[in-house]
Amino acid sequence: MNKKRIVWGSILLGLPCVLLPVILMGYLAWMLNLASAQQRLETLAAVASSRANGTFNEAAGALKAIAGSELAPCTPESIDEMRLLTINTLTVKSVGYVEQEIYACGSWGLVGQHVTPWREDFTTADGVRISLDVQSRIVPAKPMMALQYAAFNVLVDPAQFLHVMLDEDLHLAVGTAAGDLVGVSRPGAEHFLTRVHSGPTSGLQDGYLYTLVHSGDWVAIAALSRRDLLQGLIRMEMLLLPIGGLLAGILALLIIRRTRQCLSPLAELQQAVRNREFVVHYQPIMDLSEGTCIGAEALVRWQRPDGRLVRPDAFIPMAEHSGLILPITDQVIECVMRDLGPLLVEQRDLHVAINLAAEDVCSGRFLPKLEAALSQTGVRAHQIWLEATERGFVEIDSARNTVNQARALGYLAAIDDFGTGFSSLQHLQQLPLDVLKIDKSFVDTIDKAPDAGSVINHIIEMAKSMRLQIVAEGIETPAQLDYLRDHGVHFGQGWLFAKPMPAEEFQRFYQEQASVVIDHDAQEPVLQ
């Protein structure tokens, strides 16, 4: 995945991730606000309707009590009883007795006045006749509710039906089950009385959130205006939006961190391992006396998606540090077998040197992989040289174990960059090795500082005394070649012969130099 795609991917993922918590908190604030408003309205409407029913029941109870009295109507005792009832019953303002359109008496005493019968709005199941809007003799300007039973009536102040504690943003209306209005404590909710017969009993309509609750013959409607609802929403959002913002910030930070990680060199290398972006180049290893190619060193390169080749020095240290070197070694083994398997089967004298990292040597986990690859291709173990630097032998016991195992299987073990570390000699003594590779830095000294040659001479002598095959690395000049050959170094590699090259090129190189040797029966190194 290239950097642009990672950045765009993060932006595309990041935007919804950042917006989502804010949107969710906004939505949550709306839902919570709505739920809390609905709860308030339901509570108020339930309390108010039950209050209305209670008020009615109290007044109706008093009415039935006086109607059931055994006292003869309009006697002084009966009038006293009416007065007592008015005083003792909070909801009842007055009691009256009407017979044949004559208001005979009431809690006011004897009257004897002709009255026009009140319009009856409805009759309850137990026979109480209700007139909602009547004019009373007491306060003619104030409409009253009249309850009639037999010849008796009581007057009730409709305000009693609305006697509940009310928050100042709420609207309350009380009506009959038939949809007639009894009274409002704050205008606004009354027009929802039409919903008594049809339509939902709660909802957000006509600029109000409303709820309608029945109790007996009465309904109460509580409502909240859209403006007040929005104000509640703003309060709720002021609580929740900062949480949404905080979540969005945390998500944004996580995405930025993840993007950075994805863009980090290590993430790129991990991606490269997943995508198998490694190729192997081969540097010929020459027989210095014969001038023939006897093998090749496999040198890994990271081929970036844009085709660029990255040299191992730029990523092997990171791969070793992160443990990614293990899958890289596996991929190198696969590449080598795929690239040179047939040639190695054809040319049994040819070998390939594979570089191992310290972790490979310690764990030895490449060995089964190598064995499987060999059995698939038919390449023989002696055609594979395993190279490791001194760092690979630091954990000497596990290293010795791996080297022993590898040699027992037929592989050759080589110490690479010999002489550059601190413990070369110690390693030489403790490990059963086959090949010693003289580091380029010593080869470089040959034609630069003549007296420095003594070090390389010592290395050569020591290797000979231990019967190790010697490969000199980094041969760049004919003088170096002459010197090494004269001092009995068997093999060498370097730009003098060839630089590392892709597999096909190496195969061509190998075939061409072989045919040159055969054709001319050459005694001199062909590439001199």
Ligand code: C2E
């Ligand atoms: P090395 O194992 O010492 O490999 C030899 C390095 O010297 C190679 O560098 C090669 O291109 C370079 N070289 C060869 N002849 C000459 C010459 O005449 N002049 C000069 N100036 N350089 C020459 P390269 O390919 O860049 O590899 C560098 C190092 O990366 C290797 O050093 C080896 O330690 C490591 N490496 C390469 N491939 C692998 C691999 O598959 N696994 C592991 N673990 N390490 C690898």
Ligand code: CA
């Ligand atoms: Ca090497």
Ligand code: CA
């Ligand atoms: Ca080397």
